[in-house]
Amino acid sequence: MRGFFDVRGSFTPMAIVLIPIAVAINAGLHFITVFLNLPIFLDTIGTILAAILAGPWVAAVAGILTNVVVGLITTPTYIPYAITNAAIGITAGILVYFGFYRHLWLAAVAGLILPLVGATISAPITVVVFGGATGTGSDAVTAFFLASGDKLVAAVFKAGFLVAIVDKLISSLIAYAVAKNIPAAYSAKFPAITRNHEAAVG
Amino acid sequence: MTKLLYAGAMTAYSLLITQPAGLAVLAVSVCLVLGLAGVGRAFLRSVARYLVLLGLFLLIIQGIFYQGPSTILWDVGPVSFKTVGVAVTAGMILRIFTMVASFFVVILTTHPSELVQALEQAGASPKVGYLLLATLQLSPEMVERAGRIIDAQRSRGLHTDGSVFLRLRGLVPLVAPLFYGSLMSVEAKAMALTARGFFIVGRKKTWLQELDRAPWESGLRLLLVAVLIVIVVLRVAGWV
Known part of the structure; x- marks a missing residue:
């Protein structure tokens, strides 16, 4: 337990270099989904991957940086949601610790837990900072739940969860598939994995 | 600052x-x-x-x-x-x-490097500086790499249009090279940084500008x- 969740021990040279790469993977994947015109984002796979390789804290930093950098480059309204992505990184790290990325079906379960956490953290941010709207397609879903009599926070939460669920499910499964195929000789260079070999992906 | x-x-x-x-x-x-x-x-x-x-x-x-x-x-x-x-x-x-x-x-x-320099001079860890700078530089690079992968796979006959499920299937050959290529570069970068003494604690730092x-x-x-x-x-x- 201590080794895996040790904050200072997590940030080895390999982990520090991994973080920008994970963020860049998020950006690159987002580009691919836009190119393929898919209704998903896939911009958390890099974060999940960081969690698998280097633990929750590294993943949290990767998550925060993803939003800060995307915010700085394109849309500044992403920045408040850095908190959400940090929570997703930490959650993914905890899921990794309990072996959720060792089997396909468990990775799918993880793909259901992540959007739950994400929506729980995002909804208050959306309501407090942006008054309930996000400027994306999920606003239509929010309006639907509002029309059926929900309170604003509840409607935003449900909309966020529904929109994220497919995205996180696919992200989770892809991260599992990628992690599964990383050679042991490579993953052994990350401390979180070597110290908790049984907790990591086979 | x-x-x-x-x-x-x-x-x-x-x-x-x-x-x-x-x-x-x-x-x-x-x-x-x-x-x-x-x-x-x-x-x-x-x-x-x-x-x-x-x-x-x-x-x-x-x-x-x-x-x-x-x-x-x-x-x-x-x-x-x-x-x-x-x-x-x-x-x-x-x-x-x-x-x-x-x-x-x-x-x-x-300019990002000015921002990072100001942050570090105000007492932030150089690791934080590296993270910010590297991320800002790598993200556009990765988007470019994704574009190259798309071109490469299309020239091999990958369908990038059609129904949602067809496009979802196209995701795999596009995503996999992106991952493995970039994960490989992690190690090289870590070694390069270590070799230049980036992780030595307590060194004196001078600035180019x-x-x-x-x-x-x-x-x-x-x-x-x-x-x-x-x-x-x-x-x-x-x-x-």
């Missing part, structure tokens, strides 16, 4: 103030700064459309579904816009505008903090 404090302070102000009039004052002040910095047009080009879209959605959500007593502004078929909801929307848009615009000024007028600081910067910082305190006091007293 002062610029960063400015953006942070503006965000804090806009979150603390609840009256639309106060928010309007903030928004106007940011507009002035945008104009002074000469980035007003760039700002309009890149962010304005998004803000308009967000505003429309907000208007719908807050205007129609605002709960509580309010006069009805106008009726459109089965829905009706309420005055309070519209007022809330106006306040929200002004607030978001202030936040977005103040950060935008900082981004457009500061000195930052030039205007003499009035410290005064401006004091002013920003002072205004923040005043706003907090006013907020506690319930005036803004």
Whole structure:
């Protein structure tokens, strides 16, 4: 337990270099989904991957940086949601610790837990900072739940969860598939994995 | 550094103030700064459309579904816009505008390496600096690499259009090379950094370029903090 969740021990040279790469993977994947015109984002796979390789804290930093950098480059309204992505990184790290990325079906379960956490953290941010709207397609879903009599926070939460669920499910499964195929000789260079070999992906 | 404090302070102000009039004052002040910095047009080009879209959605959500007593502004078929909801929307848009615009000024007028240098000289860890810089540099690079992978796989006959499921299947051959290629580079970069002594603690660091600081910067910082305190006091007293 201590080794895996040790904050200072997590940030080895390999982990520090991994973080920008994970963020860049998020950006690159987002580009691919836009190119393929898919209704998903896939911009958390890099974060999940960081969690698998280097633990929750590294993943949290990767998550925060993803939003800060995307915010700085394109849309500044992403920045408040850095908190959400940090929570997703930490959650993914905890899921990794309990072996959720060792089997396909468990990775799918993880793909259901992540959007739950994400929506729980995002909804208050959306309501407090942006008054309930996000400027994306999920606003239509929010309006639907509002029309059926929900309170604003509840409607935003449900909309966020529904929109994220497919995205996180696919992200989770892809991260599992990628992690599964990383050679042991490579993953052994990350401390979180070597110290908790049984907790990591086979 | 002062610029960063400015953006942070503006965000804090806009979150603390609840009256639309106060928010309007903030928004106007940011507009002035945008104009002074000469980035007003760039700002309009890149962010304005998004803000308009967000505003429309907000208007719908807050205007129609605002709960509580309010006069009805106008009726459109089965829905009706309420005055309070519209007022809330106006306040929200002004607030978001202030936040977005103040950060935008900082981004457009500061080179990332200057920002990182200022952060490190203010006492931040060089690791934090590396993270910020490397991420800013790598992300566009990775987008470019993704574009190359798409081209490569299409030249091998990959379908990138068709039904949603067809496109989903196309995801795998596009995503896998991106992952493995970039994960490979992690090790090389880590070694390069270690070889240059990046992870040695307690070394003395010199800078290639000195930052030039205007003499009035410290005064401006004091002013920003002072205004923040005043706003907090006013907020506690319930005036803004």
